[in-house]
Amino acid sequence: MVDIPEHLLLKTAEARAKALGISVEQALAEMRGEVQPTKIEKEPDVIEVTPIEVEVKETPPPAAEVKETAPPAVEVKETPPPAAEVKETAPPAAEVKETPAAASAVKEAPAPAPEKSNGQVPTEVDFAPETKVTQRLLTVVKAKPIQKPTSEPVDKVNTWPHLMLPEFISLMAMTAFLIFISAILQAPLLEEANPNITPNPAKAPWYFLGLQELLSYWDPQIAGVMIPLLIGVAAFMAIPYIDRNKENKPSKRKYAIMLWTFFLAGAGTLSLIGILFRGPGWNWTYPWIDGVWFDDLLDWVHFE
Amino acid sequence: MKNEKIKFKDRLKDISSGLGDSLKESTLWGSIFRPGSPFRKGYSDSPRNRSYVVMNNVLYHLHPVKVKRHGVRLSYTLCLGGLSFFTFIVLTITGIWLMFYFRPTEMAYVDIQSLQTSIAFGSLVRNMHRWAAHIMVLVVFLHMSRVFYHGAYKAPREFNWVIGVILLILTLLLSFTGYLLPWDQLAIWAVTVGGNMAGYTPVFGAQVKFALFAGLEATEATLLRFYVLHVLFFPFIIVIFMAIHFWRVRKDGGISGPL
Incomplete structure (x- = not known):
């Protein structure tokens, strides 16, 4: 038989004595087999x-x-x-x-x-x-979960690499495109500025040419100030507060999409007229007959 | 003879890979590349490391760790917002480069001429700056249209749309103030047309025009004014609004949709 260390034996005997209501010495003796064990009332x-x-x-x-x-x-x-x-x-x-x-x-x-x-x-x-x-x-x-999900689970993917890779590719494509057009297309540089010589026509930057076109129809206070400020700034900023339709499906917001498309078409048409169809004296010209007065893209539109 | 050659090659390989390993194990390397960096020792493609890549990089963490699946489709956003930001960065870099060679004085036109003729890459960088500016105006506007067509300005994103409109206006102002800087006939007369338009403001039109031109007409004082606005003031403002814009994109629940 394996020798059990004394202190462990004593500890076990104490526990046994407590459980059976007998003295520790007796329990010890029982464990050593010297005395008949006390019957445990199960x-x-x-x-x-x-x-x-x-x-x-x-x-x-x-x-x-x-x-x-x-x-x-x-x-x-x-x-x-x-x-x-x-x-x-x-x-x-x-x-x-x-x-x-x-x-x-x-x-x-x-x-x-x-x-x-x-x-x-x-x-x-x-x-x-x-x-x-x-x-x-x-x-x-x-059996119920302790936490109650409050929103529908959303199908998500890791940003890296699923979003950042396409982003990186588009950045590279944009860089390549920029370098390419910069290599083949010279930015315009006309004669030095001279306040005494007014070019005819004097055109604004291309993104303002729609406005400049409007300016030729209407009073400058309306076309030059009120429309850009009221439509270009105030109305645009107010769009989310005016459009209270909560839907984002195109089929459920046909009116909004129609309005924006009209705006795009109108602004695009006016800009194109200003860019291509306006010559000296802001008179109507045809680009294929009279040429184009648009110095932003001087390299492309300059006909000799 | 052949055997010795192979041995030498192997030895070289061992030495180089050993050098790489000890470099990657060094304290310096580990302190530079945070967990999740592919340059770190023991990098593997795990979901945990995919999250770390985004979290532990100052640039990438503009993005959340995960995005909605429909949002990563190129056909959904056409990457227009990202390209707006990227063209801005290109413009900042090329613009800073151009500032080394440009004086907003009566020398402006001469500086542009010498930039095009006698400075290495001067013409290319100037062209890039100019075309990127036009592209940025276009891309920002297209981004706005994309957001409108997706109804992405609706609750809770109303205010981010307002900030977006402010960014569009700032983009136009940046482009417009930069337009004058070459100081050629195209620049001065386009700005004169624009400034005269602003002069039609009711009630205080004359004052608006005077503030814009720093005088009654476009002069060299106007050039300096537009230069400061172009290289410092508007970039400063637009960066603040861009920060709010990007922050709000995430606070408002990421990309809108799906449709």
């Missing part, structure tokens, strides 16, 4: 539960619910299988009793079980006294 393993009625709220799957609450009864070792079977077939609306006592009650119920008729009824079930309550069932909590 406590019942089954934990007594006071009979509490468990309300099964959701009746639709009755068998499943009964089964879920049944396990304590099934755990009672001495309870015969028939008893459990009887439980399973219990009417759904009924309150399911799930204590050993209840199990025995079911067992004693007149419901016939095949084994019962054979006389193999278990005669004794080891129960603790009614008074010894160690634990009680308060409620049955349905």
